Amino acid sequence: MNALRKLFSFNGGVKPATHKTESSRDPIVPLASMPLPAQFVVPLHQSVGGIPQPLVSAGERVLKGQRIGAADGNFSAAVHAPTSGKVIAVEPRIMAHTSGLSMLSVVIEPDGLDQWTELTPLDWRSQSADAVRDWLRDAGVVGLGGAVFPSHMKLRAGRNTPMKTLVINGAECEPFITCDDLLMRERSSDILRGIVIMRELLGAEEVLIGIEDNKPEAIAAMQSACAAQGDRSIQTVPVPTRYPAGGAKQLIRVLTGIEVPHGQRSTDYGVQCFNVGTAYAIQQAIELGRPLISRIVTVAGNVGSPRNHEVLFGTPMAFLVEQAGWKDDTDAFVMGGPMMGFRMPTFDVPVVKATNCVIASSPALFPPPPPEMPCIRCGECARACPTDLQPFEMYWHSRSKNFGKVQEYSLFDCIECGCCSFVCPSHIPLVDYFRFSKTEIWDRERKKDAADEARVRFEARNDRIEREKREKAEKLAARTAASRAAAEAKTKDAPAADPASDAAGSSTEDGKKALIEAAMARAKAKKEAAAAGMDSAPTEDKPARPALSEDDKKAMVEAALAKARAKKEAASGEAASQTEKPASAPLTEEEKQAKIEAALAKAKAKKEAAAAPAAPEEVAAQQTASAEDDPVAAAIARAKARKAEAAVAGADTPKPEKKVLSAEEKQALIDAALERARARKAAAADSTDQEPS
């Protein structure tokens, strides 16, 4: 029946030397026989999507399989501790990424016990599909073919199209890599159980397991597993060996004949594609409750014994390669295969979920590429391209950084398979140009989005300021008359406000001033009443109070005047600034100065008011003694005592002296502030003088 299945083909593709037999001779080295490294560095960001939040901190003990990074939103996947031990640090470490940049990682020192956390399998048949998806997200299951896309996001049928075919990708077309091959040979029944779970979640009618025909053992193993399962809707289909048959879109095309158009998803056509490794991880996470903490990694290239190892995430690549026999002329590691892989920045980057293969590179194995020659437009790249693009055109425009044109040639359909670079007779690193263009375009889009947002916020702010100004003016106009009458009535009661109230005239500006005065007087009266109520030594304090409050009041009046002045200046300054920009700079300086003055005066007045009721030293001493258990009260008492001491040092009669002293202090502070403001103003004036020239 399988032999009768009609297969389709994709255009292009290449047939590089496979180098697969070296690493596929021996079985997988199981986890049990792998020694533990001295340290695990587990990056938190190992999948596409949100960066998981760390759940542990340095010094904590973790168990094997314990969640150490929680998925950030639904489009993300959790991260787990690979073994039991102590968290040494949660800090940025170099990622398994070409850039050599650091990312937040959890560093774990194993305790050698390898003690599992409590594992609970999920009875998935009795759970809703959403519950199973959430389970997979929290188990950290992501696509293990290399794209590390969170699997639970893909286990969802298209909105409008019922799921017809589930494609399981066991093609593994890239040279050197044999991890999926060995996994299928050794653990086919587990993979099949994972496939059954996936098919249930997706509601797919049939399952096609595509395996390149250069892996006869894997095909046989999967076929016998399918036969044992007894489900005729799950079929193993050998596909012709041609790179990149393992690309998702290529495999879908070969198996179903569906070519997913630009800008659409395979789910729109009722097809979804998963890697065999992902199927195995799903089975482990659900039937055994084991989160994704390890995977099969091919160690190949310049090593003594190329082989597949089951490796815990966070294991340094150097440690892994040492297990396979390190050779001294190794100059770098390549993560992934030679066609699509990435050169690692250092030897000790950790193995992550995306690491399907580590190739030890040496000058003999991968000689430096010959120099790039001019493009002769032979069209070989276009013939080799499996996505039917025109790499020579895209190269041309990428080279001249004409990104709009590159996009017109469908740059984002490029899967970076490397076929074009492989066949180029001029040795042009075409894929490097396309990667460069892609990241540049993304960067520009990010900047454009940020600019658009900034524009919206700027306009919203301007609107708001306009509106507030209008509302304020309206409110003020409505209240001017009433407030003037109220202020006049109040000034009769409160003689302290006399000098200011004299100035009250008929203009709105004066009305405003009067309003402020009135408010001040009211506040003053209230404060006095309150102070009198809670006074601890009434007879002693009474005579001192009026004098003190007068001083206080003066400060308040000063503050009010300064504020009014500042407001007035601001109003006139704004009017000026709308017509002429340079004029606004000095005005705002003045405004600032006035504001600082006002703030200082206010603060001073408040301080005095606070100090007044507890003037006698005895009271202060008493308080220190009584409030030792209360730190805040103690601090206040200490401050009071210090103040009182300072007053005593000046003269025998503490109260009047203190007043004089604080007035001086105030003056000094105001002077200092003025000096500072003046200096800044001068500096600003200097720089603005230079600017308009």
Added chain:
Amino acid sequence: MISALLVMTGLAILIGAVLGYASLKFKVEGDPLVEKIDAILPQTQCGQCGFPGCKPYATAIANGEADINCCPPGGEDGIHKLADLLGREFKPLNAENGVEKPKAVAFIDEQTCIGCTLCLQACPVDAISGAAKQMHTIIAPLCTGCELCIAPCPVDCITMKPVEETVDTWKWRYPTFQLRQVSPGSTA
């Protein structure tokens, strides 16, 4: 003769009416050129160009009152785009307006901040959160790096921090290859 004249006059009136109607019906609101220029500008609203915001600068360019090389945050790239849009010659950035700097965002030293709200009032995009006598902080993703908050700060607690590259914002470098030393005898 007369009929020909009538036909021509009739046609002229008809076409005139259609054009007149179209000019009313399909009237373009605002100046599309200003919008296009504004779309190219980086929207930092920093005023380094001498205009109080990106939109006024865009208007000035459209009216021919300002040159296209006065925007330091837009950089050479922005000038190229403006030159392409307006069909003008590329000019290097006018040094009087400032220099092109890597993108930075403001940072408030929270120990020094006195909560005076002056920077809040200066920020053109409301990217500073805080209130009077409360500590202020920059909402970094919204900060355009215009530096307008630095001057008003009375305690000089605001500094500009360059935005560091992350794995997500990292860009592939432009492909280059090493030049080989060729001995004089060999043919290239």
